[in-house]
Amino acid sequence: MRVRDRVRDGGVRNAAPVDTAIVIVGAGFSGVGMAIRLRQAGIDDFVVLEKASAAGGTWRDNRYPGCACDVQSFMYSFSFEQNPDWNRMFATGPEIWAYLERCIDKYGVRPHLRHDSPVVGAEFDDETETWRVLVDGDRTVTCRAVVFATGPLHLPAYPDLPGLETFAGTTFHSSTWDHDYDLAGRRVAVIGTGASAVQFVPQVAPQVAHLDLYQRTPPWVMPKPDRAIGERERALYRRVPALQRLHRYAIYWLLESRLPGFTTRQGIMRLGQGVAKRNIRRAIADPALRRRVTPSYTMGCKRVLMSGDYYPALARANVDVVTDGIAEVRPDGILTADGRFRPADAIIFGTGFHVTDALDDFHLVGRNGLKLADAWADGMQAYLGVAVAGFPNVFLLLGPNSGLGHNSVVFMAESQVNYVLQALRLLGRRRAGTVEVRPDVQRRYNDDLQRRLAGTVWNTGGCTSWYLDRNGVNRALWPTFTWRYWLRTRRLDSADFEILTGAAPRVAAGRS
C-alpha cells in the first residue's frame, strides 16, 4: 500500500491531498542514502527531485581531471553497501559515481528519481500543514515532509575580479569543467589552490605550454597514502566481507584519532606540519618556491589536503606559482598587483563553493510565513544539522555544523538519515500533522556547539576558510568525534520536538 493511501486511510479528517508524502531534494550521496532507507523501511510514497539529468551530486558535477576522494573508499561508502571492488584505497570520482549508480539500481531508487527538476523554493501551508515545493518556477509538488539533501558544496564560487568580463579566452570552474576545450599547448591561468586545484593541477600541467597558478593562501598538503587494490585483495574481500568491514573499522578509528589535533591537542599539528614540509622539500629544490608554498597558519585551519604529485607539478619548468594579488583581468591575460602581466588563453577557477551563504537566496517559507533568510539572518543554524525551528517537517542532510575536517561525511549523512527516518515514523505513529524542533532546544544546542568550536584550530588557527561565515562564526563543522554524533542521533528524543496533531494525518509509519 502506498503511503499516500495509508495516509488517507489514517482516518484523520480534513487531510489535504498531496502529490507525494515525502520529497527528497537532491540525488547525491545523502539523498540516495535517504531514499534507500525509506524503501528499506517500507515507505514508497516519495520522490527525489534532482536538478540535473543524472544522479550523483558532487561526483556527477566534479569531473575535472584527477578528481578523486581524499577519504579512503572503505569509509567513503555506505555502511550497508560495502564495495569489495574498489580499485584504489582512495577512489577516483568516476568510480564513486558508478558506485552510487549501482546503489540506485540495487535498492530500487531509480523509479523515484525525477530528473531535470531544480527545486527553487518551498512554502508551508499553515492551513493544510503541507509543503508546496516549487520546481523550476512553474511546477509544484505538494507533500507532507521535505528532506533537503542538496549538499554543502554545489554552488560554484567565482572571484570578483576587475575586468573578468573582458577576458577573450575560455573560462570554467573546476566543477563545470569544459572537456571540449583542448588544453594542449595553451597558456593556462589557474586561480585557487584548494582541494580541487591540488588534484587537477598535476594533470593539467604536463599538457599545457605554460601554467600560472595564482595562489592566495598555500594549503597544507600531506603525502597521500594511496595504493591500487589488486585483484587478489578484492577477491578476498568478496569471499570474506568481514575482512573488509574490519579494514573499514581500522580506517574509521585511524581517522577519528586525528580529531584531538584539531581540537584539544593542537600541538600534534606540528608533527603533521613537519611531514608536510618534508613533502615540499622532497619535490621542490628552489628555496624561494619552497617558502612561497609553505603555509604560515596552523595545519587543520583549512582542510588538510593530500597529494603525491602536487608539489612535483609546481616544480615543473612550465609552471609558475604567482603569489602577487590579481589586480585586473585583461582580454588576453592577467595583471598582478606588482604590475606584471601574464598572458593566458584560458582561466580555470579552482575557487571553491558557496557554503555558509549557499541558502541565502533560497525561497523557503515555514510556519506563519517565516522565511529561512530571516531565521538565519545572523547565520545558518539547525538542531543536529537536521531540523530548523519554524520549519515543520523539513529536514536537512549535511546541514549546518555537520561537516567534518577529519573523517567521512558519509558517516554523518547516514546518522542523519537514521534520525530523519525516526522523525518521519514519529509522524506516523502519533498521527501527528507536524514535527518541529523546539526553538529553545535548538538555541541551547547551538550555544554549546559554538562553545566547543571556540578553541579549535578551525576557529583559531590563523586562516580564513569556508568553514567560517561572514561574521567569522563556524557554521560548517561538527566540533568533536563522529561517534558522539552517531550516539546523539541514534535515538530521536521526542521531547526535543513540538509534535502537533493538526489537520493533516501521519506521513508514514513504515516498518519498524
Ligand code: NAP
Ligand atoms: P576551496 O578548498 O574552498 O579552495 C578555493 C581556493 O580558491 C582557495 O585556494 C582560495 O584561496 C582560492 N580563492 C577563492 N577566491 C579567490 C579569489 N577571489 N582570489 C584568489 N583566490 C581565491 O575549494 P575547492 O578546492 O573546490 O574545494 C572545496 C571543498 O570541496 C574542499 O574543502 C573539500 O571539502 C571538497 N573537496 C573534496 C575533495 C575530496 O577529495 N574529498 C576534493 C575536492 C574538493 P584562500 O585559501 O586564500 O581563500
